[in-house]
Each structure stands twice: as C-alpha cells, then as structure tokens.
Amino acid sequence: MDRKKSAQFDKKTEILAVSVPMFAAYGYNKVTIRDIGAAAGMTSAALYYHFQDKQTLYREALKFSFQSKAEITHAILSSQGTPEERLAAFIERYTQLLADDPDFRRVMQRELLDGDEESVGMLSELFQQPFDELAAIVEVLAPATDIHMVIMSIIAMILYHYEVGPLRRLLPGAKPEHEDYRTLATHIKRLIFSMLEKEVPADLPPTTVPTALG
Amino acid sequence: MDRKKSAQFDKKTEILAVSVPMFAAYGYNKVTIRDIGAAAGMTSAALYYHFQDKQTLYREALKFSFQSKAEITHAILSSQGTPEERLAAFIERYTQLLADDPDFRRVMQRELLDGDEESVGMLSELFQQPFDELAAIVEVLAPATDIHMVIMSIIAMILYHYEVGPLRRLLPGAKPEHEDYRTLATHIKRLIFSMLEKEVPADLPPTTVPTALG
DNA sequence: GTCTATAGCCGGATAGAC
DNA sequence: GTCTATCCGGCTATAGAC
Structure with missing residues (x-):
C-alpha cells in the first residue's frame, strides 16, 4: 500500500462505511453523532474534523x-x-x-x-442510466406498452415484497419459501412474461452476481 | 346530541384525529407532544391527562x-x-x-x-379478513397459482407506485397521466388479467367509493 | 487528527395551582 | 381538564488542549 491517499481506506470513507448500516437500521434521527463516532472508533468531536455537520455526513x-x-445495476443490465x-x-x-x-433497501x-x-x-441521476438500459430491453419486447409503467411494476414487485415482509409473514397463505428470492x-418472471406474451427463458447459468465494485 | 359520551367527538378522539396527519407527514420523532397539543388547542401537559405517554398516544x-x-377495504371487497x-x-x-x-399510505x-x-x-389482525376475502376471489380465477403472491403483487404495484412517486417522476418516460390513479x-388490471388469461371486465359504473365509515 | 469539556438547545414528563 | 413552571436528560456543535 503506497503513501498516496487510498479512496478505499481513508478515514473519511471508513466513517461513511460504518454509518450507512446505522442510518439504514435506525434512521437519521435515532443515530447520534456519538454513535457514529463510537462505531468508527473516535469521539463525536473528531467527526467534525471530517464533516461539516451531521446533515453533510448523512x-x-x-x-x-x-x-x-447504480454501478452494480448497470453491470447486471450489461449481460x-x-x-x-x-x-x-x-x-x-x-x-x-x-x-x-x-441496508440498501431500507x-x-x-x-x-x-x-x-x-x-x-x-438518486434519480444515479439511476437514470440503468433505467434507460432497462427501457431499451423492454421496448424491444413490448413496443406497444407503457414502458415506464412496466419497469416500475417490476421494481415495485421486487422492492415491495421486501418492504412488506414483516407484515406479509403474518397474513394468510404465507409460506417459508416466500422468503427465498428465487420464489x-x-x-x-411468470407474471411479466405472460403479459409480454412470451415464454419465460430457461434459468440462468449460475453466473456470479456482482456484489461489490471492481 | 345527547349527554352520553360520543365516540366521534370526545376530546381524546379529537386528539388522535389531529395527530394522525402529523405523524404521517413527519414521523414519530419529529412530531413533539407540544406540536400535538398546539394542534389540538391545548398545552402538552394536558395531553398527559388523556394519554399515559407519547408512545401510547401514537x-x-x-x-x-x-x-x-380495514373496514373500508372490507366494504370494497363486498361488492x-x-x-x-x-x-x-x-x-x-x-x-x-x-x-x-x-396519510394512510405514509x-x-x-x-x-x-x-x-x-x-x-x-395491523396484520386488522387486514386478515380483507386479505381472506381477496384470496377467495383470486382462488376462483386462478386455482393453480400461488394466491398469496398474486395478491401481494397487486398490492405492491398499487402501493409502491405512490411510495416511489417522488423518484419516479424524475425517471425516463414519466408522464403527467401517471399521476392519475385510473392510469x-x-x-x-391489464397485467393481472393477462396473467389470469382472462379478459379485463368493462369499467365500473361510477359507484361511490366508500371514503368514511357508516 | 483526536481528545476533554462544555455551551446551548430542545423534548418528554411531572408538580401543583386553578 | 387544562394551565404555568420546571426538572432532567440527550443531542448537536464548538473551544481549546495535546
């Protein structure tokens, strides 16, 4: 490791990395700068050397x-x-x-x-490009539909399933396999491809899902 | 109006009614009991006559x-x-x-x-019955599917559309008519009925949507 | 770059008068 | 039932030493 500042491991980045899961879990108000400092191995006062205030840190x-x-999403769409x-x-x-x-979901x-x-x-700027890439794919498959709404429906079904999890598990018909992302x-896929009047393609070969940058 | 306590208009109910929109808009932490008191026309101290503490009030x-x-949902499903x-x-x-x-969404x-x-x-107890009623309908239409998941998908597409609104409006293909609930x-309906391999029924006669109890 | 100490503010909750 | 006054605690942010 050389002397030049490494974007991966400088102190500031480290603080951001430990604070993301905290904000995700408890929200802006409930996470105090003291908490973040403690998690990053310093006092709250030291944070003010790196960041102007709590809002900026957030x-x-x-x-x-x-x-x-957004970069991972782009990678997924480049298959x-x-x-x-x-x-x-x-x-x-x-x-x-x-x-x-x-964390990301929350x-x-x-x-x-x-x-x-x-x-x-x-956020919208970051997701502009992946959204466009997805739109290009859907447009080929269903030129006559409202592409924007089709994409939003797919995203809705994915994200809301996780959001509603705590409540869904208590509702009629909930089964353990509903916790499995493959279910x-x-x-x-069945729902969307039946709307597109296409066959669902065979399952993917077990390609590695990108889970980190680089 | 008689002397007996009226569930609709007693002071306690009035406090709940004014606090719901506040909690919806700003969340538990940001709404102070002083705010609620002011909105209900009293000081925060007076709230403690009606409620044990802030958690209980919430x-x-x-x-x-x-x-x-939940009662309105039941009414909708009883058509x-x-x-x-x-x-x-x-x-x-x-x-x-x-x-x-x-407010309800938030x-x-x-x-x-x-x-x-x-x-x-x-919440799950309140929505148990409406969920079952919806399940009974879907079961007739699609006996072979995972009814629980079909229902969740419908709810996801409705609710997430509103949730994601602020971001969605900034994404490619967003149009003014996407703000209209009928769109x-x-x-x-198109998506779900194509999955069920059924025709979408004609539009409803302009029946009044129940918007309050009674 | 990180510490200790503390200023300054605000929110929940209670005491006691009316 | 509602008020005024107040206590107590926790939080952000800063001052100044090291």
Whole structure:
C-alpha cells in the first residue's frame, strides 16, 4: 500500500462505511453523532474534523451507498443474450441483490419517505442510466406498452415484497419459501412474461452476481 | 346530541384525529407532544391527562387510523358481480382510495420500516379478513397459482407506485397521466388479467367509493 | 487528527395551582 | 381538564488542549 491517499481506506470513507448500516437500521434521527463516532472508533468531536455537520455526513453516506448500487445495476443490465434472457436475468439478479442487502433497501425506503428534493434528485441521476438500459430491453419486447409503467411494476414487485415482509409473514397463505428470492423472481418472471406474451427463458447459468465494485 | 359520551367527538378522539396527519407527514420523532397539543388547542401537559405517554398516544392514533381503513377495504371487497368484476373493482377502488389518502399510505410505510412487533401484529389482525376475502376471489380465477403472491403483487404495484412517486417522476418516460390513479388501475388490471388469461371486465359504473365509515 | 469539556438547545414528563 | 413552571436528560456543535 503506497503513501498516496487510498479512496478505499481513508478515514473519511471508513466513517461513511460504518454509518450507512446505522442510518439504514435506525434512521437519521435515532443515530447520534456519538454513535457514529463510537462505531468508527473516535469521539463525536473528531467527526467534525471530517464533516461539516451531521446533515453533510448523512448526505455523503447516502451517495457512497447508492453510487455503488447504480454501478452494480448497470453491470447486471450489461449481460449478454436475447432481450428475453436479459430481462429475466435482471429480475433474477436484482431480486437476489436486494435480498442480500437490507441496508440498501431500507435507506431507499427512508429516502422515499423523508428525502428532501436534493437527495431524491441525486438518486434519480444515479439511476437514470440503468433505467434507460432497462427501457431499451423492454421496448424491444413490448413496443406497444407503457414502458415506464412496466419497469416500475417490476421494481415495485421486487422492492415491495421486501418492504412488506414483516407484515406479509403474518397474513394468510404465507409460506417459508416466500422468503427465498428465487420464489419471488420466478413469480415475477411468470407474471411479466405472460403479459409480454412470451415464454419465460430457461434459468440462468449460475453466473456470479456482482456484489461489490471492481 | 345527547349527554352520553360520543365516540366521534370526545376530546381524546379529537386528539388522535389531529395527530394522525402529523405523524404521517413527519414521523414519530419529529412530531413533539407540544406540536400535538398546539394542534389540538391545548398545552402538552394536558395531553398527559388523556394519554399515559407519547408512545401510547401514537399507538392509539395508529389503531384509530387503520381500523377504519380495514373496514373500508372490507366494504370494497363486498361488492356484487362475477369474480372478474370484483377483482377489477378492488384494483380500481383501492387505487383510488390510496390516491385520496396520503396519510394512510405514509403511516403504513413508516410502520413497515420501523414498526415494532406489537404494532405490525395489530395491523396484520386488522387486514386478515380483507386479505381472506381477496384470496377467495383470486382462488376462483386462478386455482393453480400461488394466491398469496398474486395478491401481494397487486398490492405492491398499487402501493409502491405512490411510495416511489417522488423518484419516479424524475425517471425516463414519466408522464403527467401517471399521476392519475385510473392510469395505474388500468395498467395493473391489464397485467393481472393477462396473467389470469382472462379478459379485463368493462369499467365500473361510477359507484361511490366508500371514503368514511357508516 | 483526536481528545476533554462544555455551551446551548430542545423534548418528554411531572408538580401543583386553578 | 387544562394551565404555568420546571426538572432532567440527550443531542448537536464548538473551544481549546495535546
């Protein structure tokens, strides 16, 4: 490791990395700067050397968390194959990605509830490109439909399934396999492909899902 | 109006009624008991005559808000007609109900994020019956499918559309008509009925949507 | 770059008068 | 039932030593 500042491991980045799961779990208000300091191995006063104030720290944590997700989403959408296969791959892999990352889901949920214009604007910029890539795939498969709404429906079924989990488990017909992301993915693929009047493509070969940058 | 205590207008109920929109808009932490007192026309100290503490007030507000919604949901599902018509009616009317009631959506969203076991348990009890009624309808239409998942998908597409609104509006392909609940309802009906391999029933006669109890 | 100490504020809850 | 006054605790942020 050389002397030059390493974006991966400098103190500031480390603080962001430990604070993301805390904000995800408890929300902005309940996480105190003392908590963050303790988790990063310092006192709250030291945080003010790195960040102007709590709001700034939070916004940088948000960006830190979402930037990588947008890049992973782009990577998922860059897979090879027919449009059918690529759409199926997106549903399968994105479902898995979110199953593996409760923090990401929860931060997103909190932003949709209480995010200010600036934060939400930042998110929209990050997801502009992946959204367009997905739109290009859907357009080939269903030129006559409202592509925007089809995409939102897919995302809704994935994300809301996780959001509603705590309540869903207590409702009639809940089964253990509903916790498995593959059950969810299969269900969504069936629904979407039947609307597109296409066959659901065969399951993916066990390609590695990108789970981190680089 | 007689002397007996009227459940509709006693002071306690009035406090709950004014606090629900506040909790919905800003969340538990950001709403102070001083705020609630002011909105109800009294000081915070007076609230402690009616409620043990802030948590208790919140929980009662939650129940107050959700009980009526569960009853309305039941009313929507009690409509006449073929199973196809009843499912279509549910999608149409529930979409409208949620369009008209941002408080309900937001309180639900907050509970799914941060609700404790007790609150979520209460919600699940309230929605048990409407869920079963919906399941009975779907079962007739699609005996071979995972009914639980089909219902969750419908609810996901309705609720997530509203949740994601602030972000969705900034994404490619967003159009003004996506704000109209009827656009959403039509889209969901098309998707669900194509999966069921049924025709979408004709639009409802302009029946009044129940919007309050009684 | 991190610490200790503390200023300054605000929120929940209670005491006691009316 | 509602008020005024107040206590207590926790939080953000800063000052200043090291």
